[in-house]
Amino acid sequence: MAITPPDELWWTTFNQFMIGALVLGTFVSIVFAYFAIRYWDKRIKPQDAEVLLGPGRVAPGTGKIGWTRYTLVVTGIIVTLLILATFPRTDYVEATPPQTDLVIWVTAFQFGWEFEYPNGKKVVNNLVLPTDTVVEFKVTSRDVFHAFGILEIKGAKIDAIPGILNNLWIKTPSEPTVLNVICYELCGVGHSLMTGTIEVVPPDEYQAFLESP
Numbered sequence: 001m002a003i004t005p006p007d008e009l010w011w012t013t014f015n016q017f018m019i020g021a022l023v024l025g026t027f028v029s030i031v032f033a034y035f036a037i038r039y040w041d042k043r044i045k046p047q048d049a050e051v052l053l054g055p056g057r058v059a060p061g062t063g064k065i066g067w068t069r070y071t072l073v074v075t076g077i078i079v080t081l082l083i084l085a086t087f088p089r090t091d092y093v094e095a096t097p098p099q100t101d102l103v104i105w106v107t108a109f110q111f112g113w114e115f116e117y118p119n120g121k122k123v124v125n126n127l128v129l130p131t132d133t134v135v136e137f138k139v140t141s142r143d144v145f146h147a148f149g150i151l152e153i154k155g156a157k158i159d160a161i162p163g164i165l166n167n168l169w170i171k172t173p174s175e176p177t178v179l180n181v182i183c184y185e186l187c188g189v190g191h192s193l194m195t196g197t198i199e200v201v202p203p204d205e206y207q208a209f210l211e212s213p
C-alpha cells in the first residue's frame with residue numbers, strides 16, 4: 001500500500017499555500033497599482049498631503065466599493081479552500097498511520113534519548129532503522145518536558161512529556177542515510193547537547209543489528 005508520509009504532505013500543503021499567496025498577492029498588487037494611478041488626485045500638492053491624509057483622515061472619496069467586494073470574494077474563496085484542504089491533513093498527520101511497520105518507544109531524559117525496539121532491545125541516542133519503513137514513535141519523558149524532533153524530516157517534531165504518550169510517525173528514506181535527532185524544547189543546561197542520530201540502513205543490515213546483543 002502506498003502511504004503518503006507526513007513530510008511529503010507538509011510540502012504539498014506548503015506549495016499550495018505558496019501558489020495561493022502568489023495568485024492573491026499578484027491580484028491585490030495589480031488592483032492596488034490601478035487604484036493608485038486611476039484615482040490619483042493631482043489637485044493635492046505634496047505639502048497638503050499630510051493635512052489631508054494624516055492619521056484618522058481618509059482621502060476625499062472618489063473611489064467605489066465594487067472592487068473591494070471582488071477582492072474580498074477572491075480572498076474568501078482561497079482561504080476557504082486552504083482551510084478545507086488543511087484540516088483533514090492535520091488529522092491524517094496526527095492520527096496513527098494507515099499502516100505501521102515498526103513501533104519505537106522513545107523516552108527522553110536529561111540529557112538524551114532512550115529508544116526501545118519491539119523485541120525489547122534498547123539503545124541510547126543512536127537509533128538504527130530500516131529503509132522505506134513506516135515507523136511510529138511513542139514518545140514520553142522520564143523527567144522534564146522535552147521535544148523529540150528529526151531535523152531532516154519536515155514536521156517531525158513532538159512534545160516529550162512525563163506521564164503522557166505522544167505519537168509521531170514518519171516514513172524512513174528509501175536510501176541509506178543518517179538523520180539527526182534533536183531536542184526542540186529548552187530542558188536544562190544540557191539541552192543543546194541533547195542530540196542523537198538515526199542511521200537508516202538496508203533491511204538485512206537492520207535485522208542483523210536487531211539480533212545483535
Ligand code: CUA
Binds near residue numbers: 111
Ligand atoms: Cu531535552 Cu531540550
